[in-house]
Amino acid sequence: MRELLSRAEVVASGKNYVLALYRDDLSSVFPGMVRFRLLLEGAGRPVVLFSTNTYEYSPLLSIDAERAARQAAADWEAAILAAPGGLVRPDEPPSFHAEPPHGDVLVLQGSPRPDGSCAVLAKWAAEAAQSVGRQVEVVFVHDLDVRPCIGCYQCYNTGDCTFDDDMTRLAPAIRAASLLVVCSPVYTNTVPAGLKAVIDRAQAIHARDALQTGGPGAAPRGGLLLATAGRMGTENFSCVQSVVRAFMANLGIRYRGEVLVDDLDARRDPRSVPGLEERVRSTVLSAIRAPETTRSTGTRP
Numbered sequence: 428m429r430e431l432l433s434r435a436e437v438v439a440s441g442k443n444y445v446l447a448l449y450r451d452d453l454s455s456v457f458p459g460m461v462r463f464r465l466l467l468e469g470a471g472r473p474v475v476l477f478s479t480n481t482y483e484y485s486p487l488l489s490i491d492a493e494r495a496a497r498q499a500a501a502d503w504e505a506a507i508l509a510a511p512g513g514l515v516r517p518d519e520p521p522s523f524h525a526e527p528p529h530g531d532v533l534v535l536q537g538s539p540r541p542d543g544s545c546a547v548l549a550k551w552a553a554e555a556a557q558s559v560g561r562q563v564e565v566v567f568v569h570d571l572d573v574r575p576c577i578g579c580y581q582c583y584n585t586g587d588c589t590f591d592d593d594m595t596r597l598a599p600a601i602r603a604a605s606l607l608v609v610c611s612p613v614y615t616n617t618v619p620a621g622l623k624a625v626i627d628r629a630q631a632i633h634a635r636d637a638l639q640t641g642g643p644g645a646a647p648r649g650g651l652l653l654a655t656a657g658r659m660g661t662e663n664f665s666c667v668q669s670v671v672r673a674f675m676a677n678l679g680i681r682y683r684g685e686v687l688v689d690d691l692d693a694r695r696d697p698r699s700v701p702g703l704e705e706r707v708r709s710t711v712l713s714a715i716r717a718p719e720t721t722r723s724t725g726t727r728p
């Protein structure tokens with residue numbers, strides 16, 4: 428729901444513009460979330476001059492979103508009146524979701540070891556998907572430059588993250604994949620830090636989908652977890668399972684299953700675990716056959 432908070436007519440370079448400050452109720456996204464947007468209207472498509480939301484402001488701050496937005500509206504009006512010729516169209520936001528990714532099956536290999544047990548599982552998963560004609564991309568997460576999320580909530584203003592790093596390319600690939608396979612070792616009961624950074628930064632995908640559609644992306648998608656642990660016992664995976672499930676649920680990705688391989692401190696090589704390769708391959712193939720992921724090769728949402 429959008430409400431007009433203020434409206435000011437300004438003349439710049441002989442043209443009439445309107446500076447309009449809107450209040451958008453985003454409580455369907457997060458409880459009590461409100462976004463304020465200052466738009467310049469009157470020159471074709473409105474230009475967003477300033478955007479902020481209530482979740483950006485922690486309780487210790489002496490300013491809140493509405494005051495910041497009203498201040499921005501006053502500042503912009505004064506700046507335009509002072510230098511009418513200086514009104515230029517701001518650049519387009521970074522190409523966060525511009526490039527179509529390759530691979531409609533995306534494998535996130537989350538172990539920092541390029542030749543460890545997760546790498547073996549990732550390879551089996553990729554081969555299984557390729558064997559039925561799927562385009563596959565395996566991403567070695569540890570190679571990426573992905574800064575940890577700083578909780579600025581600015582992605583809920585525009586759908587774009589404030590950082591421009593390797594997540595700029597990975598986010599569209601995660602969003603577009605019909606099947607997302609997360610391979611993760613257990614590190615101190617949870618996922619390794621690099622993978623966690625990707626998971627947290629995927630909040631910007633949630634933001635973009637929420638701003639565009641009011642919920643997770645419309646395209647049906649499935650997800651799998653392939654996880655390995657040194658210790659024996661499935662209880663070692665409980666945190667990894669819950670992190671990866673939450674990650675997928677947040678993006679509207681249906682959790683289609685998992686393969687958990689424990690006791691690798693003793694077993695060492697996953698290739699020596701009886702039936703494991705077949706289990707990974709068949710788990711991937713049945714996820715591909717599931718309704719969410721039956722899109723034909725190369726199709727994008």
Ligand SMILES: Cc1cc2nc3c(=O)[nH]c(=O)nc-3n(C[C@H](O)[C@H](O)[C@H](O)COP(=O)(O)O)c2cc1C
Pocket residue numbers: 538539540542543544545546612613614615616617655656657658659663691692
């Ligand atoms: C920093 C670190 C923390 C670990 N923490 C756990 C743990 O909490 N529980 C466990 O069962 N294994 C733990 N492990 C063992 C790994 O999960 C196991 O060796 C796994 O197979 C590694 O996968 P990879 O070969 O793909 O890297 C840890 C290993 C490392 C390096």
